[in-house]
Amino acid sequence: MGGGIRTSVKGYLLSQRITMASDTVHENESTNRNFTASLAADTERKTRMDLDSTNSYRFSRFSGGIRCLPILSFASKSRDSNGTRIRAESLPYRVPSNPRTDVEILLKSFFYNELKAATRNFRPDTLLGEGGFGPVYKGWIDQNPLAASEPGTGMAVAIKRLDQDSMQGREEWSKEVYYLGQLRHPNLVKLIGYCSEDNELLLVYEFVPRGSLENHLFRGSSNFEVEPLSWNARMKIALGAAKALTFLHNEALLIFRDFKTSNILLDSTYNVKLSDFGLAVDGRSIRHPGAKTKVIMGTYGYAAPEYIATGRLTTKCDVYGFGVVMLELLSGKLVFDKNRPPGEQNLVEWAKPYLVRKHRVLQIFDARIKGQFSVASALKAVDLAFLCLSRNPKLRPNMKNVVKALEKLQQSCNMDDLRISQDKPCQNAQASSRNGPN
Known part of the structure; x- marks a missing residue:
């Protein structure tokens, strides 16, 4: 070679x-x-x-x-x-x-x-x-x-x-x-x-031209052209990230351990490129019952509660991190922000009461994507995030099932686009989703 x-x-x-x-x-x-x-x-x-x-x-x-x-x-x-x-x-x-x-x-x-x-x-x-x-x-x-x-x-x-x-x-x-x-x-x-x-x-x-998902969602960067991500672009990103974790868990037999928006890079057409394997762990080294890691490492807000409390690391810890990122995609809010009012600084704790009440769930959504999705699609996305964020790791889906759910959601999103374009031609989200943000 x-x-x-x-x-x-x-x-x-x-x-x-x-x-x-x-x-x-x-x-x-x-x-x-x-x-x-x-x-x-x-x-x-x-x-x-x-x-x-x-x-x-x-x-x-x-x-x-x-x-x-x-x-x-x-x-x-x-x-x-x-x-x-x-x-x-x-x-x-x-x-x-x-x-x-x-x-x-x-x-x-x-x-x-x-x-x-x-x-x-x-x-x-x-x-x-x-x-x-x-x-x-x-x-x-x-x-x-x-x-x-x-x-x-x-x-x-x-x-x-x-x-x-x-x-x-x-x-x-x-x-x-x-x-x-x-x-x-x-x-x-x-x-x-x-x-x-x-x-x-x-x-x-x-070189991944559009930089990190973190920049697109939260702060932007002078090095990249950053525009608000559309609903369909966000769901495309979620699906790509889920496929990356599925590959790591089932083919590479790795636990990523530091899944977060700054480690999700985006190419010119908003395809995901997962980066930074510095904290990855070979899953086969910790499979026996009661196995724990010596050192708890990760990023605050994304680490699963059972890993923080006990040191036990499994693929379900990555699923929890995915749920946090999913919630950030839906809300446009950082997982932890001390500049927000008390009670709203921790995104997961703030959002959970809304996630379990369907009549209030739309209140968590990023104002920049409102009008780009149906209520049915929004509820499916929220349900998936809620499952991934379960405190009991056994209740969280594996990443294969997350991919299946997101693929179905993407299909329903495409149908939503058709309805939106028929009702409000100026809000044709389908075209924007193919190219990224509106």
């Missing part, structure tokens, strides 16, 4: 039995069941949750619960930068302890100077955004040799550069390489390559 790398890591994984953050601990470990109100009020959307040694929850940008990974050490690189074969023994020790079989990582190895040139020395005007991992820049590379090219020529890419002060980010970098180097799905962002040179750790992704 020209310009890429191809390495089998099966032998290394089979020979190692190293514990990681997702490995299990004894069930009798005590955990604190409550967040304090003062901590919750001060928490920002991108903070990570960690369980400290005193068994009380604290929030920090980077969790100190897991010691950092060593930077990958690779075989010497040929100066034509066609990539380097990753030696099995050079992989980080914190890889999933239940190994996958016949694992192959197919990625391009970049030199730091190539990525520096691709972003014009990481100029501020190439900055796309900031995440917990570090800044993300837009760059340009030639499509065939995958080398740096002049801005505006070749293929646009997103280059994520590890913040040098990040400790947890080193492990997240390794997980991105490990998981996205193997996985391919239309609704997962494509990882093209990586750079590990001196203290620099970078990841090179396909």
Whole structure:
């Protein structure tokens, strides 16, 4: 494969039995069941949750619960930068302890100077955004040799550069390489390559032009043209995100663990590209009864209540996160916003009384999409969100059933569009849904 790398890591994984953050601990470990109100009020959307040694929850940008990974050490690189074969023994020790079989990582190895040139020395005007991992820049590379090219020529890419002060980010970098180097799905962002040179750790992704769902719903960004999302665009996004989680749960056997609007990217036609696998966990490592994770990690508001309370992590935790995102899509409100009036700051708690009263349910909907859907479609969407948000994980649907429900909802939405266009030609939502926002 020209310009890429191809390495089998099966032998290394089979020979190692190293514990990681997702490995299990004894069930009798005590955990604190409550967040304090003062901590919750001060928490920002991108903070990570960690369980400290005193068994009380604290929030920090980077969790100190897991010691950092060593930077990958690779075989010497040929100066034509066609990539380097990753030696099995050079992989980080914190890889999933239940190994996958016949694992192959197919990625391009970049030199730091190539990525520096691709972003014009990481100029501020190439900055796309900031995440917990570090800044993300837009760059340009030639499509065939995958080398740096002049801005505006070749293929646009997103280059994520590890913040040098990040400790947890080193492990997240390794997980991105490990998981996205193997996985391919239309609704997962494509990882093209990586750079590990001196203290620099970078990841090179396909460029997703419309940015994150978070930007479209809540704050916008000067780097992207952001318009209000139509009802049909929101349901299309929900379906794409549900398909991504279904693939992870049933084909890749992964628990995503950090499903939220900032990790849902949108391409030019509003197709979903799920990103950021830094907190993903191999589901096979925690399947035995009573299994718990050592460290509780995620993002405040999206983490399932049973995971917060007990440390037990299952695919139903991702389903809860999906329910939160679904509620954000319907309401246009952040999951947690301390700028809202008391009693409305926590979106899930504020919305639940409306979700169980059909005559009041429309009060939660975003004013920007009113008139674009029928009451019947609205009730179906609300019922699905309500099921996903069940406090009892056994009552939540699996993601396969969520996909089926959303596919039926999409069909009914198409019928709604026909009725709307006949009754009010100026509100033809069908045309807008094919292209994104109205």
